[in-house]
Every structure is written in C-alpha cells, then in structure tokens.
Amino acid sequence: xxxxxxxxxxxxxxxxxxxxxxxxxxxxxxxxxxxxxxxxxxxxxxxxxxxxxxxxxxxxxxxxxxxxxxxxxxxxxxxxxxxxxxxxxxxxxxxxxxxxxxxxxxxxxxxxxxxxxxxxxxxxxxxxxxxxxxxxxxxxxxxxxxxxxxxxxxxxxxxxxxxxxxxxxxxxxxxxxxxxxxxxxxxxxxxxxxxxxxxxxxxxxxxxxxxxxxxxxxxxxxxxxxxxxxxxxxxxxxxxxxxx
Numbered sequence: 203x204x205x206x207x208x209x210x211x212x213x214x215x216x217x218x219x220x221x222x223x224x225x226x227x228x229x230x231x232x233x234x235x236x237x238x239x240x241x242x243x244x245x246x247x248x249x250x251x252x253x254x255x256x257x258x259x260x261x262x263x264x265x266x267x268x269x270x271x272x273x274x275x276x277x278x279x280x281x282x283x284x285x286x287x288x289x290x291x292x293x294x295x296x297x298x299x300x301x302x303x304x305x306x307x308x309x310x311x312x313x314x315x316x317x318x319x320x321x322x323x324x325x326x327x328x329x330x331x332x333x334x335x336x337x338x339x340x341x342x343x344x345x346x347x348x349x350x351x352x353x354x355x356x357x358x359x360x361x362x363x364x365x366x367x368x369x370x371x372x373x374x375x376x377x378x379x380x381x382x383x384x385x386x387x388x389x390x391x392x393x394x395x396x397x398x399x400x401x402x403x404x405x406x407x408x409x410x411x412x413x414x415x416x417x418x419x420x421x422x423x424x425x426x427x428x429x430x431x432x433x434x435x436x437x438x439x440x441x442x443x444x445x446x
Contacts, residue, residue, distance in 0.1 A: 204216075204337050204338060205337060205338075206338060207244060207290060207294065207338040207339055207342075208244065208246040208247075209338075210337070210338045210339055211244075211246070211247065213374070214374060214375060214376040214379065215372055215373065215374055215379065217376075218368075218370075218376065218379050219368055219398070219399065220247060222367050222368055222386075222399075223247075223249075223289065223318055223367070223399065223401075224247070224249070224251070226318075226365070226367065226401050227249040227250075227251070227252070227287065227289070227316065227318075228251060228252035229252075230316055230363075230401075230403060231249070231250060231252055231253040231285065231287065231316065232252040232253065232254065234253070234255075234284070234285050234314050234316075235254070235255070235284070236255050236284025236285060236310075236313070237255055237256060237257060237284055238255060238257045238258075238282060238283045238284050238285075239253050239255040239257065239258045239259070239283070239284060239285040239286075239287070240258075240259050240260075240261060240276075240278075240283050240285070240286045240287070240308075241258075241259070241260045241261065241286075241287045241288075241289070242261050242262070242273045242276075242286060242287070242288045242291045242301070242305070243261075243262055243273060243288060243289060243290065243291030243294070244262070244289045244290055244291070245260035245261075245262050245265075245266050245267035245268075246266060247289055249287045249289045249316075249318075250285075250287060253285065255284060255285065261273060261276070273291060273295070273301050273304065274295070274297060274300045274301055274304055275304065276304045276305075276307070276308050278308040279308070280307055280308060281307075281308070281309065281310045281311065282308055282309075282310060283308045283309050283310065283313060284309075284310060284313050284314070285313060285314050285315075285316070286305045286308075286309060286313070286314075286315045286316070287315075287316045287317075288301075288305070288315065288316070288317045288318070289318045290318055290319060290320065290339070290342070291317075292317065292319055292345055292350065293319060293320055293339065293342035293343050293344060293345060294338070294342050294343075298343075298345060298353075299353055302315075302353055302354065302357060303357060306357045306358065306359070306406060309406045310406070311406055311407070311408040312405060312406060312407075313405070313406045314362075314403060314404065314405050314406070315354075315359065315402075315403070315404050315406075316401065316402070316403050317350065317401065317402045317403075317404075318399060318400070318401050319344070319345055319347070319350060319399065319400055319402075320339060320342065320344045320398065320399055321344065321346075321347060321366065321395075321396070321397055321398055321399060321400050322344035322345070322346055323346065323395060323396065324368075324369075324396045324397060324398045325369075325371050325372055325396070325398060326339075326344075326368070326372050326398035326399070327344055329372050330342075330344060347366075347395075347400045347402070350402060351402065354402070354404045358406065358407055358408070358409075359404035359405065359406055359407065360404060360405045360406075360407045361402060361403070361404045362403055362404060362405050363402075363403040364400065364401045364402040364403055365397075365400070365401055366394060366395065366396070366397025366399070366400045366401075367386075367397050367398070367399050367400075367401070368386075368397055368398035368399045369385040369386050369393070369396065369397050369398065370382045370383060370385040370386060370398075371385070372398060
C-alpha cells in the first residue's frame with residue numbers, strides 16, 4: 203500500500219494516469235512564455251518538463267523539491283512568476299483556497315496557472331467514496347471542477363482552457379487498464395463530465411492594468427507586421443525593372 207501520492211504514482215494505475223497527465227502538461231506549458239515557472243507540489247513528477255522558460259523550480263515541504271517552503275506562504279515577491287503548475291496540490295491541503303490566493307499574489311498580470319485535480323464525479327470518485335483504502339490518493343479531498351472554477355473566478359483569474367481525462371475504470375492491473383482503453387476515446391463523446399481527472403488553465407487578470415510585452419516580443423511582432431509590406435515593395439520594384 204502506498205503511503206505518499208508519489209508512491210501511488212509508481213503503481214500501475216498511477217503510472218497510467220501519470221502518462222496521460224504528462225501529455226497534457228507537456229502540450230500546455232510548451233506554449234506559455236515568460237521567465238519564471240513554478241511547480242507547487244508533487245516534485246517527483248516533472249510537470250514543467252516541456253516548459254521553455256529559463257528559470258523553473260519545484261516547491262514543496264520536503265525534497266526532492268528545489269525550494270523547501272510552505273505552499274500557503276510562498277517565499278516569492280508579488281507579481282513575479284509567469285507560470286504556476288499545481289499537479290494535485292489542492293486535494294492534499296486543508297486550505298486549498300489560501301493556496302490559490304498565494305498563487306495569485308506571486309503571479310504577474312497575464313501569468314497563468316495550470317491545475318490537475320481528481321474528479322469526485324467519476325469512477326475515481328466512486329472508488330474513493332465506497333472504497334476502504336485510506337492511503338493516497340483515496341484519502342485526498344477531491345474537489346469538484348465547478349468549485350475550483352468558482353474560486354479562480356473570485357480571485358480574479360479568467361479560465362481559458364481545460365479538459366477531463368482518464369475515463370477508464372481505476373483498475374490496479376495494467377492488463378485491465380489496457381483492456382478498457384477504448385473508454386478514453388468514448389469518454390469525451392458520451393460522458394464528458396466523468397473523467398477521473400480534470401485540468402484547468404487560467405490567466406490572472408488585473409482590472410485597469412495594461413501589460414507591456416517584453417521588447418523581444420514587440421520586435422518579433424513588428425517584423426511580422428512589416429514582412430507583407432516589404433514583400434509588396436520588392437514585387438513593385440521587380441515589376442518596374444526593364445524586362446521585369
């Protein structure tokens with residue numbers, strides 16, 4: 203029996219879920235730009251593996267996190283972090299709303315948070331409710347998707363994306379997980395709210411504040427804007443030449 207969430211992710215069911223979650227994190231964080239990225243909780247899983255930001259940290263109470271600190275009191279200045287990833291951090295705290303408030307505080311305007319959580323209205327939720335196991339993840343506080351969305355909205359985040367995943371029943375055996383793999387394709391179509399895990403992506407909005415983009419980004423935008431004009435001018439010059 204696993205005693206920590208990281209140990210559970212090393213079981214067949216945990217590895218199955220971790221692979222699906224890693225796919226979502228990789229696709230999502232690769233397209234979020236900035237300088238500073240922070241992963242809160244579960245440092246044994248590299249949710250920032252595909253992140254291209256130059257500074258990336260994991261934060262938790264204990265190693266192997268690079269920053270050892272309380273996730274409810276982040277040791278970071280206000281408005282500094284571009285991306286915060288929270289893989290199942292909210293289920294294993296007695297104050298998830300405070301954890302989100304701290305994420306809001308340290309995040310710069312237009313920064314993003316990406317959250318993974320277990321869905322209580324799923325086969326995973328049924329197993330937690332009716333099962334006898336008192337070890338992770340079944341002893342966690344599964345929080346409804348709608349509630350996390352409400353918290354994010356109240357704090358001032360704008361939910362811009364997300365999805366549900368892991369529709370296959372939470373079997374312990376990889377053999378049975380593979381046998382029910384067709385549930386993953388059918389789930390999105392037939393029971394889209396019943397995925398075992400959900401993902402949310404939200405942006406920090408600050409009313410009345412205009413965000414200045416970095417100089418390198420503005421240069422790239424000017425290059426793209428001027429490119430059509432430059433090509434048109436070159437075409438006119440070519441047509442004006444003798445024999446053109």
